[in-house]
Structures are given as structure tokens and as C-alpha cells.
């Protein structure tokens with residue numbers, strides 16, 4: 001029950017405030033470079049790491065350059081923590097050096113004539129107007145945190161690739177940017193260094209409240225570093241979501257290849273899907289059947305595909321495909337066999353199975369997949 005005293009407290013008028021702008025990045029932009037157009041709508045919230053994945057020429061770098069203020073947008077708006085950085089219709093354009101945005105490109109772009117300390121201090125002095133002495137002290141703190149205290153006096157040419165990458169990250173983070181943009185930050189590193197630096201990057205980004213947009217070609221980077229994945233193809237976002245969801249239900253062939261799945265588009269009728277590219281697949285009868293004529297995607301893990309040298313006996317509710325082996329490639333601890341069947345399919349088999357089957361390009365082979373190993377989902381987002 002409410003006493004009169006409590007009512008008086010609750011009834012105290014609160015000052016009117018305007019709507020609180022969303023924190024983090026909100027971008028809805030069109031960018032034209034030559035004949036190519038990037039058109040995306042994107043948000044990144046504080047503390048979130050979003051990875052942008054896409055094939056060569058998809059527009060990933062163009063997107064990052066626009067957000068950094070290094071390329072003008074044609075139309076739309078870029079808003080960071082409620083501050084409008086770009087809005088050509090309103091005549092707003094905040095130049096790159098006045099944006100609270102940290103940028104790390106794959107070739108680091110460290111100043112070759114400056115020590116690691118002065119490279120990091122440069123970022124602080126440029127953005128924060130920090131005095132030289134103070135900037136160097138702060139830079140030493142960052143280098144220490146990144147395990148580089150002993151390398152502060154070295155120039156970039158005296159650092160390994162991994163160390164230089166950490167200096168670049170320290171330089172970008174030191175001025176406390178409100179958005180961090182990373183363009184293929186691990187691409188220039190050799191395989192061994194890459195996994196160390198990836199682990200360091202994962203720890204650093206997880207501990208940072210700064211929203212991060214990271215461009216990569218490498219699905220492993222995305223799976224390890226990202227809270228959310230955005231797939232860019234031909235300048236458009238074709239899929240976005242948590243990494244596990246994107247991996248489980250790819251919406252394009254590019255994504256399916258990226259996460260190592262077979263993917264087919266087709267039309268469902270009961271428990272049979274007629275594929276757009278030719279062929280049919282039996283889908284699980286017990287799953288809720290898509291309505292007749294529904295456009296669906298069917299995903300199959302290559303490890304769920306069993307191979308036989310001869311036609312397997314009929315009977316069980318399996319899909320049976322036949323065709324010659326097209327290619328054989330090592331894939332992790334298995335061998336990926338691509339078969340020119342209808343539809344074409346990839347199977348991942350062990351080296352022992354490969355030896356048993358005596359497969360080579362051109363060998364005829366039968367592939368079976370249980371209906372229960374097919375994942376079926378609507379081709380359009382619900």
C-alpha cells in the first residue's frame with residue numbers, strides 16, 4: 001500500500017529530457033566509388049564486435065573508409081553516439097582527423113621513423129591535444145599492457161609483424177575512440193604469429209567498451225572475434241547475425257562455402273525439395289513441412305555425406321546422388337571430395353576412407369545423405 005509520504009516522493013516532477021540518442025554507430029549510407037556502389041544500413045553497439053566478411057571486391061574497405069571519413073558518402077547518414085559525422089544532405093562532413101574513430105589497416109601504417117612509443121603517443125597528441133611528456137607516459141602504459149614495454153624505443157622496422165600490429169592497435173585505442181575500425185588486422189601475419197595476435201586481439205576487444213567493426217576474409221577470425229557477423233556481397237548486406245546462426249543457416253553460396261556447408265535453393269512440396277539447379281532432395285518428414293511451393297534453402301554438412309564405390313542398396317529413406325569425383329583437397333584432418341552429381345555435393349572423408357575407396361578425379365562414386373541430416377529453412381527471412 002502507498003502512504004501519502006511515498007506518494008509525495010513519487011509525484012516529484014522529473015525534468016523533461018529529450019530522447020536519448022542510441023549509443024554506438026548507426027550508419028545508413030550509400031557510397032559510390034567509380035561505377036561501384038555500397039549501400040548498407042548498419043549498427044554497432046558499445047562493447048560489440050561486428051565482423052564484416054565478404055568476397056574480394058564486395059566493398060568492405062570502401063565501407064570502412066567511408067566510416068573513417070576517408071571517402072565521402074553519396075547519401076545517408078553516419079551517426080556515432082548521437083553525433084552526426086556525415087550527412088551530405090545537411091552539408092555535414094566531419095574530416096577523418098576530427099572523428100573519434102580509431103583505425104588499424106592491414107599494413108599498420110606506423111610511422112617508420114618514430115619509435116613504438118612515439119607512434120602511440122602520436123595518436124594521443126593528434127586527437128587529445130595531450131602534451132608530449134604526458135602522451136609518452138600514457139604510450140608507455142599502453143605498450144606495457146600489450147606486452148611491449150621492452151620494445152618502446154624500437155622503430156617499426158625493428159619489430160616483428162605481430163609486435164607492429166600490437167603497436168598499431170595500441171595507437172588506435174590510446175585516444176579512447178568511440179568506434180574502432182580494423183581492416184584485415186591479421187592478414188599480413190604468418191600463420192604462427194597470427195594465432196597469438198588473434199588471441200591477444202580477442203582479449204583486448206572483449207575487455208573494451210568501444211564498438212568495433214572488423215573486416216576480414218578469414219572465417220576463423222570472425223568466429224573467434226565477432227559477436228555478430230555481417231556478410232557483404234556486391235556492396236549489399238546479404239546476411240547478418242550471431243556467428244553460430246550465420247554458420248548454421250547460410251543464406252548465400254558464398255556464406256555456405258565460407259562455413260563449409262553444401263547449400264541448395266529449391267521449392268518444397270511435402271518432404272521433397274525440387275532444386276533450382278536441378279535434382280531433388282528428400283527432407284525430414286517429421287519436421288514441420290514447409291507449405292507447398294515454399295522457396296527453401298537446404299544445408300548439408302559435408303561430414304554427413306557417406307561415399308560408396310557402388311550403388312548402395314535401395315530402401316532406407318536416404319538421398320542417393322551419383323557422379324564422378326571432380327576434385328580432392330585436404331581439408332583440416334579430412335579430405336574434401338567434390339562430386340559432379342545432380343546436385344553437386346562436397347563430402348569430407350577421412351584419409352583412411354579415401355584409401356579404402358581408391359578415389360581419384362573421374363572415379364564414379366555414390367553419395368548418400370540421410371534425410372535427417374538435411375537442415376531446411378525458408379529462403380526468405382521470416
Ligand SMILES: Nc1ncnc2c1ncn2[C@@H]1O[C@H](COP(=O)(O)OP(=O)(O)OP(=O)(O)O)[C@@H](O)[C@H]1O
Nearest residue numbers: 033034035036054055056057058059060061062063
Ligand atoms: N577509388 C576507386 N575508384 C573506382 N573503383 C573503386 C575504387 N575503390 C574501390 N573501387 C571498386 O569498388 C569495389 C569494392 O572495392 P573494395 O576495396 O571496397 O572491396 P573489398 O571488399 O575491400 O575487397 P578486397 O577483399 O579485395 O579488399 C571494387 O570493385 C573496386 O574495384
